[in-house]
Amino acid sequence: MMENEYFFLRNIHKALGLAPDNDRSKEQYPELFAAPDTRKILHRVRNRTAEERNELVELLRTNAQALGIHLHPAESEADAAAIVVEIIRSREPEFSHTKHVILHDHPDVAALQLWKRFTREAVTVHTTFSSDHELREKTIASFIGITAPAIGVAESATVIQLTRPGQPRSTSLVPSIHIALLRRDKLVADLEEAYTLLREEGRLDSMVFISGPSKTADIEAQMVHGAHGPREVHLIILPSSAGPPMAATGD
Amino acid sequence: MKTSSPSTYREAAVAGIDSAQLQKSLQGLQNRFGKGAMELWAGMADQEMRDRVKESRMKTFEHLDIVLAELAKNVRARGGQVHFAVTAQDAVNYTLAVAKKNEVKRVVKGKSMTSMEVDIDPALEQEGIEVVETDLGEYIIQLAGDRPSHIIAPCIHLNRNQIGRLFTDKLGIDFTEDPPTLTMAARKALREKLLTADMGLTGCNLACAETGMISLVSNEGNIRMATTMPRVVVALMGMERVVATMAEHRETLQLLTRGAALQKLSTYVSFLGGPASKDDPDGPREFHLVIIDNGRSRILADPEFREVLACIRCGACLNICPVYGKIGGHAYNSPYCGPIGAVVTPLLDGINKHADLCKGETLCGACKDICPVKNDLPRMLSALRHKLAYGSDRWNTRQHNPAEARAFRVWRLLVTRPFLYRTLIGLGRIVQRPFIGKEGTIRKMAGIAAGWTAGRDLPPVARRTFHQLWKEKYAGNRPTAPTIETPEEK
Numbered sequence: 001m002m003e004n005e006y007f008f009l010r011n012i013h014k015a016l017g018l019a020p021d022n023d024r025s026k027e028q029y030p031e032l033f034a035a036p037d038t039r040k041i042l043h044r045v046r047n048r049t050a051e052e053r054n055e056l057v058e059l060l061r062t063n064a065q066a067l068g069i070h071l072h073p074a075e076s077e078a079d080a081a082a083i084v085v086e087i088i089r090s091r092e093p094e095f096s097h098t099k100h101v102i103l104h105d106h107p108d109v110a111a112l113q114l115w116k117r118f119t120r121e122a123v124t125v126h127t128t129f130s131s132d133h134e135l136r137e138k139t140i141a142s143f144i145g146i147t148a149p150a151i152g153v154a155e156s157a158t159v160i161q162l163t164r165p166g167q168p169r170s171t172s173l174v175p176s177i178h179i180a181l182l183r184r185d186k187l188v189a190d191l192e193e194a195y196t197l198l199r200e201e202g203r204l205d206s207m208v209f210i211s212g213p214s215k216t217a218d219i220e221a222q223m224v225h226g227a228h229g230p231r232e233v234h235l236i237i238l239p240s241s242a243g244p245p246m247a248a249t250g251d
Numbered sequence: 252m253k254t255s256s257p258s259t260y261r262e263a264a265v266a267g268i269d270s271a272q273l274q275k276s277l278q279g280l281q282n283r284f285g286k287g288a289m290e291l292w293a294g295m296a297d298q299e300m301r302d303r304v305k306e307s308r309m310k311t312f313e314h315l316d317i318v319l320a321e322l323a324k325n326v327r328a329r330g331g332q333v334h335f336a337v338t339a340q341d342a343v344n345y346t347l348a349v350a351k352k353n354e355v356k357r358v359v360k361g362k363s364m365t366s367m368e369v370d371i372d373p374a375l376e377q378e379g380i381e382v383v384e385t386d387l388g389e390y391i392i393q394l395a396g397d398r399p400s401h402i403i404a405p406c407i408h409l410n411r412n413q414i415g416r417l418f419t420d421k422l423g424i425d426f427t428e429d430p431p432t433l434t435m436a437a438r439k440a441l442r443e444k445l446l447t448a449d450m451g452l453t454g455c456n457l458a459c460a461e462t463g464m465i466s467l468v469s470n471e472g473n474i475r476m477a478t479t480m481p482r483v484v485v486a487l488m489g490m491e492r493v494v495a496t497m498a499e500h501r502e503t504l505q506l507l508t509r510g511a512a513l514q515k516l517s518t519y520v521s522f523l524g525g526p527a528s529k530d531d532p533d534g535p536r537e538f539h540l541v542i543i544d545n546g547r548s549r550i551l552a553d554p555e556f557r558e559v560l561a562c563i564r565c566g567a568c569l570n571i572c573p574v575y576g577k578i579g580g581h582a583y584n585s586p587y588c589g590p591i592g593a594v595v596t597p598l599l600d601g602i603n604k605h606a607d608l609c610k611g612e613t614l615c616g617a618c619k620d621i622c623p624v625k626n627d628l629p630r631m632l633s634a635l636r637h638k639l640a641y642g643s644d645r646w647n648t649r650q651h652n653p654a655e656a657r658a659f660r661v662w663r664l665l666v667t668r669p670f671l672y673r674t675l676i677g678l679g680r681i682v683q684r685p686f687i688g689k690e691g692t693i694r695k696m697a698g699i700a701a702g703w704t705a706g707r708d709l710p711p712v713a714r715r716t717f718h719q720l721w722k723e724k725y726a727g728n729r730p731t732a733p734t735i736e737t738p739e740e741k
Binding site: 002004005007008009011012013014015016017018022024025026029032033034035036063095128130132135136139140155156158163165166168169170173174191192195198199204205206207208209210211212213214215216217218219220221222224226227228229230 | 276279280283310313314315316317318319320321323333334335336337341385386387388391404405406407410411414430431433434435437438439441442445446460461462464470471472473475476479480490495496497498500501505514515516517518519520521522523524525527528530531532533534542544548549551552
């Protein structure tokens with residue numbers, strides 16, 4: 001242990017009235033890191049009926065609207081692709097004159113087959129393959145970033161984006177517009193359910209909870225969208241995946 | 252932190268009260284967020300949540316050595332580096348060494364009160380490193396060479412016209428008073444800085460020991476940028492800003508964003524605890540967590556004040572405090588203002604040095620009611636006053652005003668001698684006559700008493716005292732009071 005760490009912890013021992021060279025450990029206090037019993041929550045999340053899922057989508061819709069998120073329910077992948085194409089066509093880049101779009105390397109995003117859609121237009125589509133060394137430049141050049149978050153939370157209109165190989169952090173951050181694709185079965189009711197699923201993930205890399213477009217109210221408390229992050233957020237709800245529910249959680 | 256002499260507190264308070272702009276902003280802020288938070292707490296389905304979080308905070312403190320060691324272990328397991336800084340200077344030196352080793356030219360900062368507490372900016376700038384605040388409010392403050400006046404709304408004291416002129420001057424844009432246009436100008440200027448910085452420097456809202464990750468909340472996205480785009484990320488963390496488990500993290504986070512801005516969640520909550528993994532195409536190559544004591548262990552050691560460490564820095568108490576609502580944040584002369592600042596600033600930086608802060612608050616109790624973790628700030632303000640009145644070895648505090656203490660000793664002498672007291676009251680009744688104005692109050696006193704009437708009127712000594720009235724009206728026909736028997740007395 002480094003010297004300053006030793007003195008630091010010794011000061012805490014002193015402050016707590018313990019012997020300075022105390023070596024008490026977490027094993028002596030099992031309740032300190034006790035894991036909550038989440039079986040009930042997991043059972044609830046994994047066994048939602050179609051009707052309950054619809055209710056969650058409705059709750060999400062209400063909360064998303066309040067935060068300025070554009071919510072688009074999609075019947076199919078083709079439907080979702082049409083929505084995305086329409087957004088790309090109707091918006092203009094903020095920081096450049098050319099339309100670049102960057103996509104996460106994720107099956108739900110790949111299913112849109114966007115590269116096929118723009119053969120006659122000046123739209124360049126990039127994918128964030130982890131082997132690509134020019135990703136930073138491509139991300140900065142893009143005006144739209146498309147991701148498929150691991151979890152959606154209806155109560156707070158949040159999407160949870162986990163960092164994974166091929167799914168970098170900047171895709172949902174640096175472009176002016178963020179489009180998130182969420183499968184219905186990835187939507188949970190509240191943060192407690194979301195944290196439970198995150199625990200099931202095991203070891204987590206960095207992650208971010210995103211609830212709406214970037215905003216600030218620093219000038220005379222007037223709300224303005226688009227401070228540093230995306231000024232526009234679209235959330236497209238895809239049908240449940242064909243596989244087992246909550247496939248992303250690994251079971 | 253700079254010393255707040257009595258005059259700086261008073262002068263800044265008077266300046267705050269005299270500023271129509273500030274009064275309007277503060278009133279708007281308090282009407283919206285102060286009232287809003289109280290309504291939110293009252294309507295919350297889970298009424299035990301606040302007590303539960305407080306309890307878990309206090310439990311964590313009792314085991315802080317274990318929890319911090321676990322946090323350090325798990326951050327290191329992620330490849331992050333952890334430095335324990337006993338003093339502010341230690342934290343500054345370490346951060347500076349990291350910056351030098353990585354040949355950092357530009358640092359982008361996420362909003363961090365702790366970075367202000369340890370005063371890191373001058374140290375970096377002295378090394379020729381450009382330091383850029385990236386929170387819009389903090390950026391405006393930095394451009395203006397000013398100081399923040401609210402924890403979450405740093406430039407609440409500036410209006411759109413002042414900010415418009417500042418941007419014309421510093422960013423070279425055409426003058427405008429339109430907040431969206433001004434925000435877009437800052438967005439453009441700061442994007443360039445954020446994308447090209449070598450180091451991101453942030454605070455830490457809540458670290459989670461179990462996962463070895465810190466979490467940072469922001470609405471603007473500047474903190475995400477500052478922790479994603481630069482090569483090196485350094486996070487400065489007060490040692491009390493830690494929870495043991497994710498379950499505790501969730502509830503504490505929810506109280507933080509609700510207390511701060513009535514949000515179920517802030518727009519972004521970023522979690523990170525190490526450098527980017529091998530397969531991550533972006534994210535920092537180095538991650539450093541600096542855990543800072545800087546006087547906190549002394550607070551931890553004192554059962555009277557330990558509770559204040561449970562504060563989650565949401566700033567809700569600023570949004571309801573009648574004193575902050577009038578004088579604004581500058582009078583507190585500290586990164587931590589409002590009721591929480593009035594308690595924590597003296598404890599971190601010297602009780603004598605910041606003597607005016609605890610005396611300026613009214614002890615009305617609003618801050619305790621609004622506090623998401625129900626911190627008893629009024630109790631601690633009283634305890635600080637006690638230290639100032641009698642001195643304290645533990646806090647290295649000397650009696651603040653010996654003359655006042657002597658005056659109270661004389662007062663005690665008088666009030667415990669009825670004859671002397673009544674004689675003096677009678678005398679006062681005569682002496683005061685020439686000073687009573689048309690409104691029937693004393694508006695101006697002379698000598699050392701002049702200060703008392705500078706901002707208020709003194710009611711004169713009544714023609715007859717309560718004691719005399721009682722004697723005249725009720726003496727002789729005193730009703731017999733019913734005796735109430737309690738079971739224990741039987």
